[in-house]
Amino acid sequence: MNLYVLSFGFGLITASILAIASVGFTLQFGVTNILNLAYGDVMTGCAFIAYLVTRAGGSLAEALLAGAASGALASYGLNRFVYTPFVRRGTRMFGMIIVTISVSLVLQNGLQGIFKATFFSLALPRPSSYTFAGMIFTSQQFVIIALAVVAMLFVHALLSWTKLGRAMRATAADPELARSCGIATDRVIDVAWLLSGALCGTAGVALALNVTSFTSTAGGQFLIPIIAAAVLGGVGHPYGAMVGAVVIGLSAELSAAVIPPSYKEVVAFLILIVVLLIRPQGIFAEVATQKEVVA
């Protein structure tokens, strides 16, 4: 089979996980302007929840649901009980980044303290492999790709056709104006974090499924490509994050077919730098805006 076709297929899997993760990440930033660097660790926490579910005999579907639910609750709780109090006390963007880094360290070390410094795998049966259009996928990878497609369609439908989606876009664009127009921005922000948290949890389970063995640092290590995908597409723009995820995911795998694989991450970030040099706001954002955190 042609190596490039195979690599394209492999890249789709990475891009799918990145898409679910980066859309969630960018939603959080888009609505509240909080660069949540604990995002990867929440993903890891949800992977551990999925692990416990599968160890108790749960199926993949149950593990994904549990991961999404725990991600939603964790993210909602983080925003409401940790981040929002800081913002209301006047902590500005840079300060909030430090807060999220602290939360990340607490989560990572907390998970390591509970689960110890060892490795875990979801207790699911080994999947079969299938060949499709010259590419090889397992049944679980088909599920991941399907999940990514469904999640993106859901986000698109929500933002385009629902009142809530319009309210989220309004809050993201100008929270003060949105408030004066009667939009309950507090509630919108809560829903945004619940939704983005669900995506975060789903991505965490998908990542655990893909890497097969994971530990308490797995999500944290995946955070950089997530941010890269979000920034490439234009931070705060879900469609941009989707495109960014595809670019980063595909370029990483395809480059490994051409250059030494130890540089595959470098290629993805080189693309990011080149795009940002030409369009500093990212692919989809109209203009680079400077705004403060929202609570």
Added chain:
Amino acid sequence: MSEQMLSKLRKSTRLALACGLTAGVLAMTGGAPVSAAPSTIVIGNFNPFSGADASFGPEMVAGCQPAIRLINAGGGVLGHQFSCVEFDTRGDPADAVPAANKMIATNSSLGGILGPSADEALATVPILEQAKVPMFADTGQAFFDKSSYHYFWRITPADDVKGYALALWAKKAGFTRAAAIFGNDAGSQSDVPTLLKAWKKLGGKMVDNVKLALDQSSYRTEIEQMLASKPQVIFTEIDPQTAGTFLSELQQLHGLIPVLGTEITLQAPWLKAVTGAIGKQAMTKYITGMQPYAPTAGASWTTFNTALLASKSQVPQPSQWSSDPYTMTYYDGVVTMALAMLSAHSIDRGKYNKSIMAVTEPGAGKTIVHSFAQGKAALAKGEKIQFVGAGGSIAFDKWHNSSGAFEAAVQVKGNVKIVGEVTANQIAALTK
């Protein structure tokens, strides 16, 4: 003189008398509390306990704790008890350097350390050397093969020696075409040059040589490229998470081929990560590890293992470390330091460091001892000793390195089973 001045004079006189009496009492007692307890000697466990290499730390503790258990049960050293204290380097020189400085500055009773690992050795060994801290390092970096550090001791084989062992075993097993899949970290890459050299010398062909970026979410493209070159066996040293991902993807895409790894392949975290990824049957059938020859038999090992299993409250699931050669070398390092202190009649680091070689090297008329208690008893009688550790004989060369034979092992039903050996002579023949 006014009443006020007289009162002040009486007060100052009383104060002076009180100070004088106190000074007198202190002078008589030597300025120390009457019943002073000797300080506890701290053995620093200087390794990653968090971060990507967090699995190194517990492996070290599993060696230190049984050693101090036996030392303290044997009455300690010169009236001092021992304790193991963890100092987390986080596997990063940027964190390890401040950790080393803090460890030295805040522990006046620091007797010696286990570590550093390859993650932080280059940055911290000079600091430890300057502070005269004897260190039983677990770094395999070739840089230390011929270094001039007086306080640096290594009883784990250098990484470059592992390359020879891998090549010899693969040749013995009848393979001729191999792929080298090593992590792009310094520790793993230091195995590669000698592996390539030895494999070529033995007539083998290295059909692919990949520097793998660690902890990626996918290696499928790398796997397809490797398989296109048709290797019969994979030589490898990659961390547990990377190994789990790589091998499960290899299994999914095309099925596994024989894998021959370094000692990391036989350590509990790697075994856990990869068994979870590919299953127990595949582990036994396809994965072989080469580790320093450390037979789980003999008086020294039995003493170590009994103490290890008794250390359940400090070492979770202690039996997982019973056959771990690194854990054995950590145990041997602590016991060696303790015996060296006894031999030198001093816990002063600068003084006892010179005795480390004396208590381990063979020699005519020496009493061979297999435990701290035996060593202490022999030294008390004025005998010269050779300590043979749980990991076997320790024979330091002039650069303070001691390495020996290697054993090939597989994982069978949760236990490591030795399947063969590569002797020190065979390795020596390749290094000429």
